[in-house]
Amino acid sequence: QVQLVQSGAEVKKPGASVKVSCKASGYTFTGYYMHWVRQAPGQGLEWMGRINPNSGGTNYAQKFQGRVTMTRDTSISTAYMELSRLRSDDTVVYYCARAPAGIYAPEGEANYGMDVWGQGTTVTVSS
Amino acid sequence: SYVLTQPPSVSVAPGKTARITCGGNNIGSKSVHWYQQKPGQAPVLVVYDDSDRPSGIPERFSGSNSGNTATLTISRVEAGDEADYYCQVWDSSSDHPGVFGGGTKLTVL
Numbered sequence: 001q002v003q004l005v006q007s008g009a010e011v012k013k014p015g016a017s018v019k020v021s022c023k024a025s026g027y028t029f030t031g032y033y034m035h036w037v038r039q040a041p042g043q044g045l046e047w048m049g050r051i052n053p054n055s056g057g058t059n060y061a062q063k064f065q066g067r068v069t070m071t072r073d074t075s076i077s078t079a080y081m082e083l084s085r086l087r088s089d090d091t092v093v094y095y096c097a098r099a100p101a102g103i104y105a106p107e108g109e110a111n112y113g114m115d116v117w118g119q120g121t122t123v124t125v126s127s
Numbered sequence: 128s129y130v131l132t133q134p135p136s137v138s139v140a141p142g143k144t145a146r147i148t149c150g151g152n153n154i155g156s157k158s159v160h161w162y163q164q165k166p167g168q169a170p171v172l173v174v175y176d177d178s179d180r181p182s183g184i185p186e187r188f189s190g191s192n193s194g195n196t197a198t199l200t201i202s203r204v205e206a207g208d209e210a211d212y213y214c215q216v217w218d219s220s221s222d223h224p225g226v227f228g229g230g231t232k233l234t235v236l
Contacts, residue, residue: 035225037170037225037227044211044213044228044229044230045162045164045170045213045215045227045230046227047215047223047225047226047227049225050224050225059222059224061223061225062128062222062223095169095170097170107176108158109217110157110158110216110217110219111158111175111176112160112175112176113160113161113162113172113174113175113176113215114160114162114170114172114215115172115175115181117169117170117171118169119169120169
């Protein structure tokens with residue numbers, strides 16, 4: 001079945017970096033964008049950015065520009081999100097989620113939502 | 128960047144119809160997606176492209192979009208529908224294409 005499995009919880013010190021992985025299975029990895037969405041405790045969903053696993057092209061939310069890097073390894077169908085210079089307000093749950101791209105979005109990419117989500121990875125930033 | 132506005136909360140009695148709105152400038156020209164999130168769980172896509180349902184989502188969930196307001200409608204509400212609901216669009220004119228509404232807490236009385 002189609003699923004996204006994320007890496008486990010992390011505890012980091014302020015100023016450090018964290019790298020979260022998202023392993024895809026059950027579908028053509030290169031046919032779907034991988035988005036990263038985060039959620040602070042008791043707060044709403046916040047889009048961080050996306051990577052096109054086929055081309056490696058990325059789009060990042062302006063808020064995270066310069067601190068976030070999204071990469072992928074197509075040989076193992078895994079996407080990564082690395083966030084640097086961590087602060088206490090980066091203590092949130094990070095989700096990966098897929099959405100179809102290119103020929104996998106015949107009605108246009110904007111017409112499709114994120115239909116499969118990872119289980120979430122909790123990152124705690126604390127001194 | 129594009130802004131989506133949702134009411135913080137909506138309450139409805141079991142068996143009744145819940146309507147959750149999502150406001151945005153000329154949102155009717157965009158494709159709106161809706162997610163359900165229960166406590167401690169990842170979001171689930173319940174409606175995409177304004178009114179389409181992914182497989183496995185009950186027909187009780189429907190959507191519409193016109194003018195400056197999109198609406199998620201949940202018919203014959205059940206206790207299990209109690210959750211947070213988020214609208215979302217892709218703003219292709221922006222380099223920040225992913226936009227979420229602030230979320231609406233649906234309470235089943």
